[in-house]
Amino acid sequence: MNITEPEKTIPNVHIRKAIETDLPAIMTFDERSNKDLNPHYWQEMFNRYGDDHDKQLFLVCENGAEIVGFIIGEVRDWEFGSSPCGWVFALGVRPDVRLGGVATQLYTVMCEFFSQAGVDKVRTMVARQNNDFHSFYRSEGMMAGPYIQLEKDL
Amino acid sequence: MKLQQSTILGLYAVLELAKAEGEQLSTADIAAKFDVSINHLAKVLRILVRAGHLQAARGAGGGYRFSGNIKRTTLMDVIELFEPVSIEGFENPDLPQATDVEAGLAIALIEISEMMQATLQSITLRTMLKMMQRDVANIP
Numbered sequence: 001m002n003i004t005e006p007e008k009t010i011p012n013v014h015i016r017k018a019i020e021t022d023l024p025a026i027m028t029f030d031e032r033s034n035k036d037l038n039p040h041y042w043q044e045m046f047n048r049y050g051d052d053h054d055k056q057l058f059l060v061c062e063n064g065a066e067i068v069g070f071i072i073g074e075v076r077d078w079e080f081g082s083s084p085c086g087w088v089f090a091l092g093v094r095p096d097v098r099l100g101g102v103a104t105q106l107y108t109v110m111c112e113f114f115s116q117a118g119v120d121k122v123r124t125m126v127a128r129q130n131n132d133f134h135s136f137y138r139s140e141g142m143m144a145g146p147y148i149q150l151e152k153d154l
Numbered sequence: 155m156k157l158q159q160s161t162i163l164g165l166y167a168v169l170e171l172a173k174a175e176g177e178q179l180s181t182a183d184i185a186a187k188f189d190v191s192i193n194h195l196a197k198v199l200r201i202l203v204r205a206g207h208l209q210a211a212r213g214a215g216g217g218y219r220f221s222g223n224i225k226r227t228t229l230m231d232v233i234e235l236f237e238p239v240s241i242e243g244f245e246n247p248d249l250p251q252a253t254d255v256e257a258g259l260a261i262a263l264i265e266i267s268e269m270m271q272a273t274l275q276s277i278t279l280r281t282m283l284k285m286m287q288r289d290v291a292n293i294p
Contacts, residue, residue: 128268134276135228141284144273 010063010100015109018050018058018070025067026060029094045072045090057113061093061102069093071106075117080147085121086114091133107140125149155270161236163190163198168207168232171220172279173286180217198236205235224283230274239274241267 018026023042030042049058049072061069072090076082088110093102114122123145126133157165166188171179181199185192199218202208209221233239241263252260 128272131272131275134272135278135281138276139278139281139284141288 010068010097010102012064013068013100013102013105014062015059015105016062017052018046018060020046020050022060022067022070026070026092030070030090030092049074055117057110059106059109061106063097063102067094068097069102069106071103071110073110073114073122075114075119082147083121084119085123086111086117086119088122088124091124103136104140155239155241157233158237159194160198160201161233163188163195164202164232164236165229166190167195167199167218168202168220168222168227169279169282169286171208171218172222172224172227173283174220176219178211178215178217178219183217201235202232205231207232222279224279227279228275229277229279229282230271233274239267239271 023039023046027039027042046058049056053074055075056072057074058072059070060067070090070092071088073086073088075084076087077084088107091103091106093106111122122142124137124142126137128134167184170184170187181192181196184199185195199208199210203210203218207220207222207227208218210216210218230239
């Protein structure tokens with residue numbers, strides 16, 4: 001069984017562009033940085049994606065005064081020979097509000113941004129074992145794309 | 155991977171009943187829709203009832219209704235009731251008794267198996283119903 005699609009609706013959520021003071025809250029629930037809470041990484045992410053850009057977007061979801069989710073994406077041109085498309089490469093929701101539709105709202109706004117930027121495809125990559133994220137993206141209509149990710153130990 | 159007939163019938167039945175949103179369907183209704191054996195389907199439906207995905211109503215006008223959670227139940231949950239979801243016959247390549255040929259094949263087949271399992275675990279019945287709606291909408 002998986003645990004991804006919304007079962008409840010979190011009231012009073014608001015999606016907006018991230019500001020620098022959101023970063024400490026984001027770091028507390030970003031699964032990728034839980035081990036060492038790397039503030040430099042997040043500062044760099046904010047510098048690169050947090051301001052007004054045509055092709056990058058860093059959004060947060062507020063519930064009242066609290067940050068409960070974030071998403072980061074950008075339009076990438078001709079990567080791996082692909083025509084320009086949107087990439088979602090970071091998404092997180094605070095554990096206590098998961099299954100409340102926060103990720104869906106963030107993802108929807110990100111897809112609208114991609115559409116307005118002139119692309120008609122959105123891509124992401126998930127760890128094979130990360131069933132929650134995999135199921136979430138599938139529930140949003142995403143399917144395996146025409147590329148296969150390969151790697152090798154060096 | 156070639157799914158067994160029971161597995162395919164199980165997927166047909168679960169999806170048809172999930173799509174019916176609580177409405178009761180008889181074994182004959184489902185068998186007629188997919189042109190399959192009523193006897194074989196009846197055995198499959200009993201397995202799905204035991205697993206908690208369906209509820210059976212006995213007597214005249216009896217039938218089955220979906221009783222699981224379409225947002226939680228995945229294709230893997232259904233398939234695993236009828237057959238293992240893996241590529242069998244190859245040992246773990248890390249085992250010392252594996253020959254170089256066995257180890258090489260096992261690495262390739264385990265990769266395929268893991269991708270297949272990840273895909274089946276990620277697709278819920280709700281996602282399947284959405285996919286079905288999209289496909290119908292796209293028919294010219």
